[in-house]
Amino acid sequence: MPAYGPEPETTPGRRQGALAVTCLLLALTTSYLPGPAQHRIAWSMRVTVLRPFIATQARLVAAWDNRVQVAVLRQQLDSLAASLSTQAALRDENRTLRNLLDLAERVEPSFKATSVLRGGTPGSESMFIVQLGSRDGITMGAPVVSRHGLVGRILEVREEISLGMDWTHPDFRASAMLENGTMYGIVENRRGTFREEDRLVLNGTAYYESAPRGTLVVTSGLAGVLPRGIPIGRIGGVEDVEGRWRKAYRLEPMVEPGSVTHVIVLTDRADLDLAQIWGADSLATREQAISEGRMP
Amino acid sequence: MRTDARVWLLVGVLFVLHLMLHVGLGLGREAPDLLTVALLLSAREVGMGRAGALGLFFGLLEDALSVLSFGANSVAMTLIGALGAITRDLFVGDSLLFLVSYFVLGKWVRDLVHWIMVGDSLRQPFLDQVMVQGLIGGAYAAGVGIVLMALTGLWRDVPG
Numbered sequence: 529m530p531a532y533g534p535e536p537e538t539t540p541g542r543r544q545g546a547l548a549v550t551c552l553l554l555a556l557t558t559s560y561l562p563g564p565a566q567h568r569i570a571w572s573m574r575v576t577v578l579r580p581f582i583a584t585q586a587r588l589v590a591a592w593d594n595r596v597q598v599a600v601l602r603q604q605l606d607s608l609a610a611s612l613s614t615q616a617a618l619r620d621e622n623r624t625l626r627n628l629l630d631l632a633e634r635v636e637p638s639f640k641a642t643s644v645l646r647g648g649t650p651g652s653e654s655m656f657i658v659q660l661g662s663r664d665g666i667t668m669g670a671p672v673v674s675r676h677g678l679v680g681r682i683l684e685v686r687e688e689i690s691l692g693m694d695w696t697h698p699d700f701r702a703s704a705m706l707e708n709g710t711m712y713g714i715v716e717n718r719r720g721t722f723r724e725e726d727r728l729v730l731n732g733t734a735y736y737e738s739a740p741r742g743t744l745v746v747t748s749g750l751a752g753v754l755p756r757g758i759p760i761g762r763i764g765g766v767e768d769v770e771g772r773w774r775k776a777y778r779l780e781p782m783v784e785p786g787s788v789t790h791v792i793v794l795t796d797r798a799d800l801d802l803a804q805i806w807g808a809d810s811l812a813t814r815e816q817a818i819s820e821g822r823m824p
Numbered sequence: 825m826r827t828d829a830r831v832w833l834l835v836g837v838l839f840v841l842h843l844m845l846h847v848g849l850g851l852g853r854e855a856p857d858l859l860t861v862a863l864l865l866s867a868r869e870v871g872m873g874r875a876g877a878l879g880l881f882f883g884l885l886e887d888a889l890s891v892l893s894f895g896a897n898s899v900a901m902t903l904i905g906a907l908g909a910i911t912r913d914l915f916v917g918d919s920l921l922f923l924v925s926y927f928v929l930g931k932w933v934r935d936l937v938h939w940i941m942v943g944d945s946l947r948q949p950f951l952d953q954v955m956v957q958g959l960i961g962g963a964y965a966a967g968v969g970i971v972l973m974a975l976t977g978l979w980r981d982v983p984g
Contacts, residue, residue, distance in 0.1 A: 555903075566894040581848040585850055647890075648846035650857075651938070720949075
């Protein structure tokens, strides 16, 4: 009589176990693949299985805009038309003078407008898709702005669509300065205990310089990633002080990324100063605009 | 219709519904995690390997929209698929208590593994992401999953 032992494992059971281990190893491998390989896998999913769902969101956003924002868009169009009609002669004169001074190569900033699409899957928070790609002149790192200021930047570019991250992403950094150029620092997203406590911070500023509350903070253009002059936020108070050598300021952001539906992607970033593009009515934080009744 | 055919039909519906809510409509936590419910349901029908493979596919789909934490969803879903299939050998029956525990724990473990895999720089606070959102999400997914199972006649065990 054979000795008592554990019940022998069946072949299908072993095969299933081996398949599970293989899948787990494959899943672990995907985490450590080089960036381009990960992007290829993600891309293949986006253009196959996810394509109809991404297209659905694009259609829904367009339909929503058509339905709800017609009056707002008409007002903005009217303002724009009025503004353009007064500036047309000025622009013409400017162009002629530029040509005369041989400044044709210093082109004006060029932008592409688009809708923002967001995925609701885990890990895709702070990320968005724009329906512009390399064929539209979009490049990696291109700044994404709204009429109030900086929304984020482009991370991955394909021919037709691109993936970007907004300023709520933990990896977001922007070289910034006060509007008058008196103080420089790095703007970053600082995590709270809960997601709602996330805040934008101007970090790395000199201890003996102080920024008055309400001062506008714009991109500084240093490092060449973002052009100079894009509004990021207004100083909201001191966030923390380290010893007697560094201060960090809390910012009231110009843009609430969650409420952004339309953005403009900058296609030409070479040494631009965009400070003049944002008018006085745009340089209010969303909270200010709401309290003044200029935004629903 | 045979039970296994109904299960797979429900899994298909949950798959499409999840992608429609989270990708098509761009909803975040407002919509339940139906993909995890679909995976947990299908894991009870197939072996550990196939459930792992299905989890890997589901995870890759979710990772497609999260470039900076690519692979975190894949590992979490593969593990949940395989673990879900193992429960078939450990627990028999479909009592309300079991199903609620199965869905809540499944979703919570999925969020825990995702939190571990997502990396230091992107990791949300443990309290918020795993303890609060994970458990609320688990209860939400369990509620929706059980209602759908009851509607399709897959859950026949009347409590009490």
